[in-house]
Amino acid sequence: MFEPIRIVDLFSGPGGLSEGFATCKNKEGQNAYAIGISVEKEKAAHRTLRLRSFLREFSDFPPEYYSWLKDGGDGPDWKDLYPDEWLRASEEALCAELGTPDATELLSGAIKRIGGAANGRTVLIGGPPCQAYSLVGRARNSGKKDYVPAKDQRHFLYREYCRVLNEFSPAVFVMENVKGMLSSTVEGLAIFGQVRADLESSGRGYKLYALSGDENTELTPQHFLVQAEDFGIPQARHRVIIVGVRRDIASRLPHWFSPRLKKSERIVTVADVLSNMPLLRSGLSRNDSPAAWREAMETAIQHVEGSIANYSGEDKGTFVATVNEVRARLASSSLQGRWSPVRTPLPATIPSKLRSFLNDPRLSTLHGHETRAHMPSDLSRYLFAACYAIAEGSSPKSPKFPPAIAPQHVNWTSGKFDDRFRVQRWNHPSSTVTSHISKDGHYFIHADPCQCRSLTVREAARLQTFPDNYVFLGTRTEQYVQVGNAVPPFLALQIAEAILPIFDYV
Template sequence: MEKEESAHKTLRLRAFLREYYALHGYVPKQFISFHAGQIEEPDWASVDAHVWKRASEEARALELGSQTAAEALDLAIATLQNDHDDTILIGGPPCQAYSLVGRARSRGKVDYVPEDDERHYLFREYIRVLDKLRPAAFVMENVKGMLSSTVKSRLVFEMLMEDLSSLGTGHGHHYELRSILVENGKAKLQEPKKSSDFVVHADAFGVPQRRHRVIIVGIRSDLAKQADLAAIPICAKTNTVADVIGSLPQLRSGISRGKDDVKTWRSEVQKAAQLLTNLYDREETETLRAVFASIVEGIDSGEAPSLRASAQLPNEYGQSVDELLGWIERPCLDGISQHETRGHMRSDLGRYLFCSAFGQALGYSPKAADFPVELYPNHRNWHTGIFNDRFRVQLAKEASTTVTSHISKDGHYFIHPDPMQCRSLTVREAARLQTFPDDYLFLGNRTQQYVQVGNAVPPYLARQIAALVLKALS
């Protein structure tokens, strides 16, 4: 169930590909060509009408909490119960009302009353479905901010726990709640002792991103007694930004206003690099100066990237023995999709260059106080602390910060670690940090694509949680 149009189209196409592969054992050639940018999007019903019908029934354009959605859900539940002995429910209510950023924005709205914001209570629609469906198990996901979000001086998480605990009262089995514990390269389901036990760190599962989410697993009480809660191995390798995006083709940033060509871009970057080289011409800043000087030299020698977009497959693509890259790379593809840079203001190019060079030389992203005066943005409050992290580079040798939907608005928090490229992350790079396989295509315009990537659960994490649940029920 998805109310946003472009996200729904993405999910419907994915359902189509999943059904098609299950039926035929391969992905349709029309998708491979569309994915590589060689053809326009086909009429998928003409590729396989039966599979497209199934996909359209599976991925629904509906808004959780509406009467139309409730009726569709009730019908789906009745069908499932008629066709299957047991089911598993997976989902997460919309989280804007719980997220720290969302709450900050809401406080800034005139006459905003949290109690009147229906999004705070959408978890109850999940509870309603859970109560009707009575699955063998459920997995519920939400942002970490749900633990501290309050309505009428009550924690939303407390209300959720009460509702989950009341399920089954008077008519059947209840649900035993489990959190996920990671120790020594293994994960297992455990009985939680406190609310923070439900917080899952994605990087502990090999996801190259410091993403923390609340994940609650519930097992129906008649099955919980015999559930296998032994630990299973997970991908405990610490994967970094460079591990997953380092092999993608190098790109130059675009210029959002005025002339946007290679010559203009090179001139702007070279000018910024030369300025910074001169500013840091001191012994104590020699490490930084060396990075700036190398950029000037690289541009002079023609080594700087010239393309804004590239679909070229990296060398030895699909041959990696690394577990995560083996999950991301798909040998059936003819190209990389959605690896295209957006335009940046000329004044920001120097700031991006400074941030990435700073991170490369010193191993951390600069704060506002680290910027030279010559690169200060035209903000009156630049030194008040409000803009302390206004520009943030993703460090090559570490996991990234949380990829959020804010990446759709600007790239200031998601600067590429390579100073020579001087840009923010592409949709494909953000998708790789989220561990989406390269064959996962996001429909809609680029802004909508970024939003879909930022709002997602990392598939590589989801797969490992699925393995935990499967083991428990088996």
């Protein structure tokens, strides 16, 4: 009887890695992997994780799920409707802080149970929290008085991952982290070198593999950097991903074998995944209504038109034509909703495998496709930036903003805010979707100037390649954080496929 490979998922977030592995099929079309346990400390992310674990209990999601997405509200009482499935999901998705005694005890019991039934076919996945490694986080920490990197335990959370490697001794592990890990140091020592050494010596010992790069050269830190846009993700997301194979298993692999991601035939763009979504207007931070928004948009257009004399781009004609088009569309369209009750088809330009991954024909609406509110003064900046991106092919840096539109910040011209407003261009992958999207929308301006807004949670989730039926729970701010912190599930699927042949030798 076929038994799937068992997964232990640490620092799970909303479940991006888990989703990719859980959807991976073997040659017979069976689910190649099954999640044994996943652990996440943030309550909202854990709720999302548990809901998805529950849904995986069914070959077809329950009808009540689709009714809830269509009708809205707080959602069904799953525990009452499906007590057995909900209990199994609650046992699989744990809300616990790794490294604490309680979490260690819970995890140890689960590891013994999973390892005992898996016949050696096990994988450890996860990404220790990365704030201390990220370039932004390091800049923020450097400004803190009395900050001592060696005392920041976030630098060493990967050691909890290593502790589990020692206890679990999986056949394979996959660890993900931010690019900044490659250059982060503590007391002058490169953290990545220590991470590699600790991973290699954990448990019974592991041989490390890089998923991209030239397999015929000696591995360098840069070989472990995966650029997601090379592999069909509509986002320029660069992350460190380390694959480890237990040495006794690695010794059985053919000398030529190395788990590799296959580059996609073409780059997937923002337009590929967002262009056919229902059109939504932005909201206003005060006194919002369709009429007030149209009035605010008319004022924004006038501000932009009034600054054309100070336009510093190369293609002023296209810029002016784009602004005129926005005015015409605004006059002729019925664009007034901040959310849409309908679900439009996925764009035909999406590559078929990704399209199939995102699509669920049973959906009648898109959960989380609702705009947030912006200050009226920001509408003119969003409008200018989006029109500029269409005319010039790039998002404008702060010196390109006319004085009449630029924010009245004392540091606006200091160089620290050059990228304060960033448009996600139609014909390119997006910039990296991060948890900062929860703070404001300035870094994530929609490519369509007529909508004049930041991205919705669902749009950010599309760029992260979460399936359209993947629901994020919690407040909207918490949902944005979950999406930004996740591993793109479609990339996780490809990782799961790349390491699958290893289990022929376990």
